[in-house]
Amino acid sequence: MRFSASLLVLLSALAASAQNGTSGAIPSPTDTTTNTITAPGVSTPAPTPTPSASNMPTGGVTASAPSATASTGPIASNIPGLNSSVALNANQVATLQAGCQALQQIYQPLGGSNWIMNTGWTSTDMMSCCSWVGVGCTRVGVVNKLELPYNNLTGSIPDSISSLTSLLKIDFTGNKLSGALPTTLPQLASLKILTLDENQFTGPLPDALTQLVNLTDIHFRNNSFSGGIPTSWLQSSIITTIYLSNNQLSGSLPDFGNSTALVTLYLDGNKFNGSIPTTIGGAIELQTLNLRNNSLTGSIPDTIGNLGNLQSLSLGNNQLTGNIPTSLGNLHGLQTLELTNNQLTGNIPTELGNLANIQRLLLSYNSLYGPIPNVFANFQYVQMLQVNWNQLDSAFPSFSAPPRLAYCRVSQNVFQSCPPDNVLNDPNSFAFQCGLNCNTPPAGANATQSDAVGAKALVGGSYLTYVSALATVAVVALCQL
Numbered sequence: 326m327r328f329s330a331s332l333l334v335l336l337s338a339l340a341a342s343a344q345n346g347t348s349g350a351i352p353s354p355t356d357t358t359t360n361t362i363t364a365p366g367v368s369t370p371a372p373t374p375t376p377s378a379s380n381m382p383t384g385g386v387t388a389s390a391p392s393a394t395a396s397t398g399p400i401a402s403n404i405p406g407l408n409s410s411v412a413l414n415a416n417q418v419a420t421l422q423a424g425c426q427a428l429q430q431i432y433q434p435l436g437g438s439n440w441i442m443n444t445g446w447t448s449t450d451m452m453s454c455c456s457w458v459g460v461g462c463t464r465v466g467v468v469n470k471l472e473l474p475y476n477n478l479t480g481s482i483p484d485s486i487s488s489l490t491s492l493l494k495i496d497f498t499g500n501k502l503s504g505a506l507p508t509t510l511p512q513l514a515s516l517k518i519l520t521l522d523e524n525q526f527t528g529p530l531p532d533a534l535t536q537l538v539n540l541t542d543i544h545f546r547n548n549s550f551s552g553g554i555p556t557s558w559l560q561s562s563i564i565t566t567i568y569l570s571n572n573q574l575s576g577s578l579p580d581f582g583n584s585t586a587l588v589t590l591y592l593d594g595n596k597f598n599g600s601i602p603t604t605i606g607g608a609i610e611l612q613t614l615n616l617r618n619n620s621l622t623g624s625i626p627d628t629i630g631n632l633g634n635l636q637s638l639s640l641g642n643n644q645l646t647g648n649i650p651t652s653l654g655n656l657h658g659l660q661t662l663e664l665t666n667n668q669l670t671g672n673i674p675t676e677l678g679n680l681a682n683i684q685r686l687l688l689s690y691n692s693l694y695g696p697i698p699n700v701f702a703n704f705q706y707v708q709m710l711q712v713n714w715n716q717l718d719s720a721f722p723s724f725s726a727p728p729r730l731a732y733c734r735v736s737q738n739v740f741q742s743c744p745p746d747n748v749l750n751d752p753n754s755f756a757f758q759c760g761l762n763c764n765t766p767p768a769g770a771n772a773t774q775s776d777a778v779g780a781k782a783l784v785g786g787s788y789l790t791y792v793s794a795l796a797t798v799a800v801v802a803l804c805q806l
């Protein structure tokens with residue numbers, strides 16, 4: 326009878342190993358306990374302990390001997406890394422052992438001996454891996470998390486990672502992983518969050534990741550992925566969060582027509598070109614859209630004004646032309662609008678005054694003309710307001726500074742006139758807080774200068790108030806009279 330044979334093997338293992346308070350197991354091929362947990366990479370749920378597992382942990386074999394059929398009842402407890410009150414049945418033991426073996430197989434390919442932390446990973450105890458550093462398990466010992474950030478992992482992810490079929494979360498942030506992603510990745514059927522930020526991965530973004538029915542979060546910042554972004558990622562009804570900042574992605578942006586799940590999209594620091602598709606207006610759940618620092622051309626589509634959930638919109642450092650769409654004024658939840666360093670022209674739309682929640686309004690380095698709209702006085706939450714390096718050419722406004730203004734830049738425009746002295750010298754005025762300098766330049770002085778910084782500056786996230794006396798700034802006029 327196989328059960329007895331297993332028991333004998335176990336007993337001899339017990340005799341050969343120190344009592345260590347760790348776990349024991351008597352996998353039984355006859356165990357029929359219902360178990361919804363599958364055994365990754367194991368075709369039979371009954372691995373037989375072998376004598377070569379000389380440190381087969383034994384201390385916690387439960388007192389009550391399993392019945393001959395072993396159809397019910399716990400048969401292993403005191404598993405390292407699990408709650409000591411948990412006891413595993415035979416199938417669960419087999420699943421745990423398969424998980425530990427799968428982990429052991431990725432250790433060497435990922436340069437395990439050079440990891441900063443690798444506690445546990447050299448153990449030959451194939452039931453101990455829930456206690457290995459970076460490994461997470463369910464209550465019953467199913468390996469479901471692998472979190473090894475900033476740990477000096479090297480090499481490429483081996484295909485065998487697909488044996489860890491129950492993984493919900495992988496976090497390899499800040500390592501030196503390289504090469505293309507394994508083609509077996511789409512076999513990690515349970516995966517929800519895949520975080521590979523700050524590595525050296527190359528190759529294309531795999532279209533097939535959308536086969537992962539629970540994958541919601543893709544974090545691939547600061548790698549060297551190339552090619553385009555798969556349309557399927559954007560059209561997925563599952564994926565909510567995509568971080569692809571600072572890669573080598575190129576080509577045009579795909580169709581956003583069916584991007585109804587997407588909440589967060591970072592594509593900044595790539596080489597995308599062409600125009601922003603008008604279908605962007607279909608990505609109605611978007612809260613953050615960052616297309617900064619690409620090579621985008623054309624105008625900002627009006628349809629962005631349909632993205633009623635948008636909180637942050639960054640389109641700076643591109644080659645966008647045309648006017649700022651008035652429809653952006655519809656984005657009442659917008660906190661950040663960053664259009665710096667494009668080739669935008671026209672007036673600053675007065676509709677932007679409707680951005681009741683705006684905190685950062687950054688329009689510097691464009692070719693905007695006309696006035697700073699008076700409605701900007703109404704911003705209750707604005708902290709950063711930057712319109713420097715444009716062609717703003719009307720009278721500088723006399724309104725009071727918005728109450729939370731902390732960092733303001735208005736220099737390098739061609740304002741026609743300054744507010745009267747009583748406004749200029751009033752510490753509560755917008756002109757004063759933006760450091761507007763209405764002195765005329767000394768003859769022959771260069772017309773370039775560093776930006777005047779407002780009377781309050783944002784330092785390290787807190788507000789440091791200082792007042793730079795206008796008279797001490799012996800620089801060129803910001804205000805050409």
Ligand SMILES: *[C@@H]1O[C@H](CO)[C@@H](O)[C@H](O)[C@H]1NC(C)=O
Pocket residue numbers: 342343345380
């Ligand atoms: C017992 O556990 C200790 C610490 O957890 C470990 O160093 C040792 O190798 C274990 N001994 C055996 C026989 O597993």
Ligand SMILES: *[C@@H]1O[C@H](CO)[C@@H](O)[C@H](O)[C@H]1NC(C)=O
Pocket residue numbers: 408409410411
């Ligand atoms: C272990 O499980 C028991 C029973 O379910 C529970 O009361 C206890 O809080 C758990 N301990 C830990 C550390 O989770």
Ligand SMILES: *[C@@H]1O[C@H](CO)[C@@H](O)[C@H](O)[C@H]1NC(C)=O
Pocket residue numbers: 436439440441477479
């Ligand atoms: C990281 O691993 C490399 C080998 O790949 C090794 O030379 C280096 O010393 C390791 N760095 C740290 C901080 O352990």
Ligand SMILES: *[C@@H]1O[C@H](CO)[C@@H](O)[C@H](O)[C@H]1NC(C)=O
Pocket residue numbers: 514515516538539
């Ligand atoms: C996906 O998640 C749901 C809900 O948590 C779960 O019921 C289902 O089993 C998961 N699918 C896979 C393939 O893991």
Ligand SMILES: *[C@@H]1O[C@H](CO)[C@@H](O)[C@H](O)[C@H]1NC(C)=O
Pocket residue numbers: 523547571594
């Ligand atoms: C990511 O890349 C950007 C651009 O190259 C760089 O400025 C930033 O420091 C990087 N971040 C990390 C955490 O490496």
Ligand SMILES: *[C@@H]1O[C@H](CO)[C@@H](O)[C@H](O)[C@H]1NC(C)=O
Pocket residue numbers: 580581582583604
């Ligand atoms: C959205 O998906 C449907 C069906 O999958 C397709 O017919 C339609 O063309 C798509 N719309 C856009 C704008 O991509």
Ligand SMILES: *[C@@H]1O[C@H](CO)[C@@H](O)[C@H](O)[C@H]1NC(C)=O
Pocket residue numbers: 571572593594595596618642
């Ligand atoms: C723009 O992105 C590139 C990577 O594509 C990065 O090296 C550079 O530092 C970024 N520049 C800015 C101003 O963010």
Ligand SMILES: *[C@@H]1O[C@H](CO)[C@@H](O)[C@H](O)[C@H]1NC(C)=O
Pocket residue numbers: 575576577598599600
């Ligand atoms: C975008 O860049 C690719 C090269 O990466 C080039 O072939 C294509 O013509 C460019 N498209 C536009 C619209 O500039």
Ligand SMILES: *[C@@H]1O[C@H](CO)[C@@H](O)[C@H](O)[C@H]1NC(C)=O
Pocket residue numbers: 769770771
């Ligand atoms: C003005 O700037 C130019 C270029 O930076 C420099 O060569 C020149 O000496 C400057 N002239 C004065 C008067 O400062």
